[in-house]
Amino acid sequence: MNDTPLPRIGFMGIGIMGGSMAGHLQAAGHRLTIANRSRGPRVDALLAAGATWADTPAALAGESDIVITVLGFPQDVEQVWLGTDGLLAGAKPGTLLIDMTTSSPRLASRLAEAAAAKRCAALDAPVSGGDIGARNAALSIMVGGDADAFGRAQPVFARMGKAIRHMGGAGAGQHTKMANQIAIASAVMGVAEALSYARRAGLDGEAVLAALAPGAAGSMQLTALGPKMLAGDFAPGFMVKHFLKDLGIAVAEAEAMGLALPGLAQSRALFDRIAAELGGDVGTQAIIAAYR
Incomplete structure (x- = not known):
C-alpha cells in the first residue's frame, strides 16, 4: 500500500475547460487550491467540494507542490507567472509549474528559464479535445520540457487526459x-x-x-x-x-x-x-x- 500523500495542486483558470480539469484532480483526492479572475458557478462548485481560495498567483504557488494554469492569452500567462505577485514570486524551490494554455513557444522557453532560476521546474502542456474532452478527462496533452519533470507530472496528466505525449524540450508542447x-x-x-x-x-x-x-x-x-x-x-x-x-x-x-x-x-x-x-x-x- 502506498501511503505517499498526493501532491498539493494549485489551479488557476477555472473556465470552460479548466473547471472540469480541476474537478477531476479534486475528485482524485488532491488537495486543491484555486485562483481565478472572477467568481462564478464553476469556482463556487470547487470551493463547495473543499477547494481553498487563493487571492493571488503568488499565494496559490506558495500552497502548492504542482501549479497548473489554463488561461486565455500569452500576455495573461506572462503576467500570472512573472508578475510582482505572480506564481514564480511565491513558488518554493522544487515546485513544478505547468502551463496548459495554448500559448507562444518562445514564451514557454522563457518561463522554463525563469523557473529554473528559482530552482523550480516548468512544463508547457497545451491540450486538445475542447470542453467535451475536458469533461470526460479525455484530453490530448502535448508536453514540452525536462523529461524528469514530465515523469513527475504524468500521474496528474492522467487524471485529465488519455493521450499524453512528451514532445521534447521547452516549447515543444506549444509547437x-x-x-x-x-x-x-x-x-x-x-x-x-x-x-x-x-x-x-x-x-x-x-x-x-x-x-x-x-x-x-x-x-x-x-x-x-x-x-x-x-x-x-x-x-x-x-x-x-x-x-x-x-x-x-x-x-x-x-x-x-x-x-x-x-x-x-x-x-x-x-x-x-x-x-x-x-x-x-x-x-x-x-x-x-x-x-x-
Whole structure:
C-alpha cells in the first residue's frame, strides 16, 4: 500500500475547460487550491467540494507542490507567472509549474528559464479535445520540457487526459499544439464548405453527415461541429476569439520559419470576418456563417 500523500495542486483558470480539469484532480483526492479572475458557478462548485481560495498567483504557488494554469492569452500567462505577485514570486524551490494554455513557444522557453532560476521546474502542456474532452478527462496533452519533470507530472496528466505525449524540450508542447491548430483550421473550414455545398445542392444535412462520417471525410470536426453548424448553434465549446489567438501565434511562428501556409491564412481570414460580424465569443462552428 502506498501511503505517499498526493501532491498539493494549485489551479488557476477555472473556465470552460479548466473547471472540469480541476474537478477531476479534486475528485482524485488532491488537495486543491484555486485562483481565478472572477467568481462564478464553476469556482463556487470547487470551493463547495473543499477547494481553498487563493487571492493571488503568488499565494496559490506558495500552497502548492504542482501549479497548473489554463488561461486565455500569452500576455495573461506572462503576467500570472512573472508578475510582482505572480506564481514564480511565491513558488518554493522544487515546485513544478505547468502551463496548459495554448500559448507562444518562445514564451514557454522563457518561463522554463525563469523557473529554473528559482530552482523550480516548468512544463508547457497545451491540450486538445475542447470542453467535451475536458469533461470526460479525455484530453490530448502535448508536453514540452525536462523529461524528469514530465515523469513527475504524468500521474496528474492522467487524471485529465488519455493521450499524453512528451514532445521534447521547452516549447515543444506549444509547437505541437500549433500543428494541431493548423490542422483544425483547414478541417473546420472544410466541414463548413461541405455542408454549405450540400445545402445548396438540396441535400438533407443530417443524412450527409451520416454518410460522410464513416468514410475518409470523417473527423472530430465533422462529427462534433457538423450538427451544430446545421442547427445554427453557435454556443462555444471553443471560442473564436481564442482560436484566432492560436492562429495568430501559428502564423507568426510559420513566418519566422519562412513557411507559407495558405490554408491557415484563408481560415484565419474567415474567422476574422466571423469575429467582426458575430463577435469573438461564438464557437468555431460559426465559420459556416461565412458561406451564407
